[in-house]
Amino acid sequence: MQFKIASVDSLIIYFGNEISQDVSTKVKKAFKSISALKDEALIEIIPSYNSIFITYDIFTYNFNTLKEKIESSITLDILEKIEEKIVTIDVYYGSEVGFDLEDISKKTSLSISEIISIHSNKLYDVYAIGFLPGFAYLGNVDKRIAMSRLSSPRKIIPKGSLAIADTQSAIYPQNSPGGWNIIGKTAMKLFDKKLATLSPLSVGNKVNFNPITKEEFLKQGGIL
């Protein structure tokens, strides 16, 4: 663990220098123990791929006292299993909503059904959430279907679109410009103020994609 100043009232803890499951596991464990402190002087706790950012009340802590407190309250026992909630997301992988499926098929010489099967036969980790509220960065996408971002981003990617960029996958929680490759769509709400938790996903969850038919997608309220 390496502690660095972030601003007058925040610090950042690094758990490694690369994106990997090992580093992410450390982040998740530390995030869990820091959150469990339920310390009101820790105003924001943002876990990401290899770091945890914390905003703190400077009337309670300074950099050193908070560093000591955190060092003494988290253990990063790699062998200890952590319970991870699995969230299943139904996806319609159809070409009407998966704008880039054909292009990926051409580039990879894989059939569309192979791409779908490779993408959906995997349990993904939520590494980080950001860019948009509820936009979860999921990894890792199988290298066979890893695709670099589009050279010119789309002006609007529809809400619910499932996308790939390099070895990461994500769902756009709202209409947004974006440069990721679109392979499908879900009717599930990834950010909605009617949800008690605002978003069904948080860092530390695992995600599983379940391919559904067009009929099921429409029945769930999906929009083509």
Add this chain to the structure above:
Amino acid sequence: MSLELINSPILALVQDKGRFSYTSIGVTNSGVMDEYAYLIANKLLGNEHNTNIIEIAFSNIIFKATKNTMIVITGAKCEFFINEKVLNTWQTHNVKAGDIIKIGKILSGSRVYLGVYRGFNIEKEFTSNSTTLKENLGGLNGDKLQKGDILDFNSFTNSSFVRLKEKYIPNYEEELNLRVVLSYQEDFFKENQIDKFFSNTYTVTNEFNRMGCKLDGKEISCDIDGIISEGIAFGAIQIPKDGKPIILLKDRQTIGGYPKIGSVLSIDCFKLSQCKPLQKVKFIPITLEEAQKKVKLFYSSFRT
């Protein structure tokens, strides 16, 4: 009915101190851009420090009061009228049912705050009334204020007034010194780049909104192009590939992958929030210890 909006302002938002503890799912802090003007407004009104307020950018807003209350205008220097009578800002005014409250042109600074006694009765969304347009959260239905909107408050009749001492009213036209705590990826900036950063003057551009402020001036180069996305502090200074600093403000993204040289003191970001394009700013280094002293002093003066 209480305060009815009778014109269509360009950008008027209900705000409070902000929405906290949801950044881990990507929800920004939001909140008033200029906490000084906001806290003074609530102090003059005798309100709790987290009472909601209206933040007005680009000005020209007209309200009709339908109940008695006490109001105050702080922040940017502006034309301010009640029933066409010119009045002072940074001072409370007693408003009667039927009065027309108008804020005309902004004369210096860029954000005006309008507060009422005990605040507006608006249900909070996820602990806050702060409006974040891109998230559709806060305010009235997650949106900016529109013609016909009605902001309810409890009726209050009063005859005295409170005024802020002249010496506490900020001058928003001065060249601004932004105190910076070096942090984050500071080690990836060579010494001559850090010297360049602190010895040159930068200009506020028109790429300036609630998310952040882009500056123009001497380019700063970083030894790395990008970093693994990580949490972004209020006031963090990103150095993108073009070398022109971007200071991240209240509606910033929660995580991002540009290298950051350091962070501007929160209390200086409040002043930056009142800058206009072409205004000059200069970065001044400050130690973390000294910075925390300054920020504590600022907030201590508002603690009762």
